[in-house]
Amino acid sequence: MKIKNNYQTSPCIICVALTGSVPRKKHNKNIPISINEQIESAHECFEEGATIAHCHVRNNDESISFSPDKFFKLKEGLRKFCHGMVIQFSTGGRYSLGKERGKMLSIKPDMASLSVGSNNFPNSVYSNPPELIDWLIEEMNKYKIKPEIEIFDLSHLFKAAELYKDNKITGSPYIQFVMGIKNAMPADKSVFNFYIKKIDKLFKEASWCAAGIGKYQYKINEWCIKKGGHTRTGMEDNIRLNKNMLAPSNASLVKLTANICKINKRPIANWKQTRQILGLPLKFN
Numbered sequence: 001m002k003i004k005n006n007y008q009t010s011p012c013i014i015c016v017a018l019t020g021s022v023p024r025k026k027h028n029k030n031i032p033i034s035i036n037e038q039i040e041s042a043h044e045c046f047e048e049g050a051t052i053a054h055c056h057v058r059n060n061d062e063s064i065s066f067s068p069d070k071f072f073k074l075k076e077g078l079r080k081f082c083h084g085m086v087i088q089f090s091t092g093g094r095y096s097l098g099k100e101r102g103k104m105l106s107i108k109p110d111m112a113s114l115s116v117g118s119n120n121f122p123n124s125v126y127s128n129p130p131e132l133i134d135w136l137i138e139e140m141n142k143y144k145i146k147p148e149i150e151i152f153d154l155s156h157l158f159k160a161a162e163l164y165k166d167n168k169i170t171g172s173p174y175i176q177f178v179m180g181i182k183n184a185m186p187a188d189k190s191v192f193n194f195y196i197k198k199i200d201k202l203f204k205e206a207s208w209c210a211a212g213i214g215k216y217q218y219k220i221n222e223w224c225i226k227k228g229g230h231t232r233t234g235m236e237d238n239i240r241l242n243k244n245m246l247a248p249s250n251a252s253l254v255k256l257t258a259n260i261c262k263i264n265k266r267p268i269a270n271w272k273q274t275r276q277i278l279g280l281p282l283k284f285n
């Protein structure tokens with residue numbers, strides 16, 4: 001008799017990465033760029049089961065922005081139209097802007113992404129110097145923001161463990177592996193399995209998810225859902241519904257992920273369960 005995997009009954013969090021900093025309307029006209037488009041898109045995704053919105057903001061010309069005003073408006077809209085959804089701001093800086101990447105943290109999102117090491121991207125260096133990492137953590141702790149720790153390479157996982165041991169990251173860590181970016185970590189199953197095993201060894205308790213970039217999105221969703229992790233989808237990472245078709249919306253990608261949960265009998269976490277899993281308050285402002 002096959003032993004039942006406990007994970008099968010544990011709710012799976014679906015995060016939607018709405019916009020990111022790279023794709024433009026010329027790549028897929030359906031990508032939400034303005035704050036209103038982002039709120040509308042998040043609302044559709046929330047209805048399909050996504051309970052974390054990973055947020056970047058853009059200027060009118062679609063270039064990346066770190067404007068606290070824009071982040072404030074986005075948070076306000078998400079609170080109003082997606083009640084309970086976890087709001088996660090990106091402090092990622094493909095264009096390496098130093099502390100500018102964290103100046104919106106005073107707006108107090110529920111979560112913020114936190115990169116803990118440097119690596120290469122397809123055409124650039126993703127630079128996260130130690131002093132910037134320390135400063136971002138201090139800011140997140142100051143405003144009681146839960147970090148989502150981004151792992152783009154093996155050394156990042158060990159850095160996260162060190163930060164956890166030193167009590168700089170408190171509570172139960174939430175760790176995300178990013179796989180399939182050219183020049184960084186490949187979408188390789190044995191590497192994925194190794195990382196998950198390593199989490200158990202390095203942290204007393206931690207939850208994890210993974211994001212697959214481009215054509216790897218669906219596959220990584222499957223790996224996470226089958227292995228008991230949480231998962232991420234959205235047009236930041238992948239603009240296609242399948243090989244032959246651009247995604248008509250973020251919600252269409254969330255639907256695909258929700259369907260993988262269904263196939264594998266994983267319930268999808270609602271916003272209250274998501275907040276419980278992440279140790280976030282059920283009352284918030």
Ligand code: MG
Binds near residue numbers: 056090
């Ligand atoms: Mg991002």
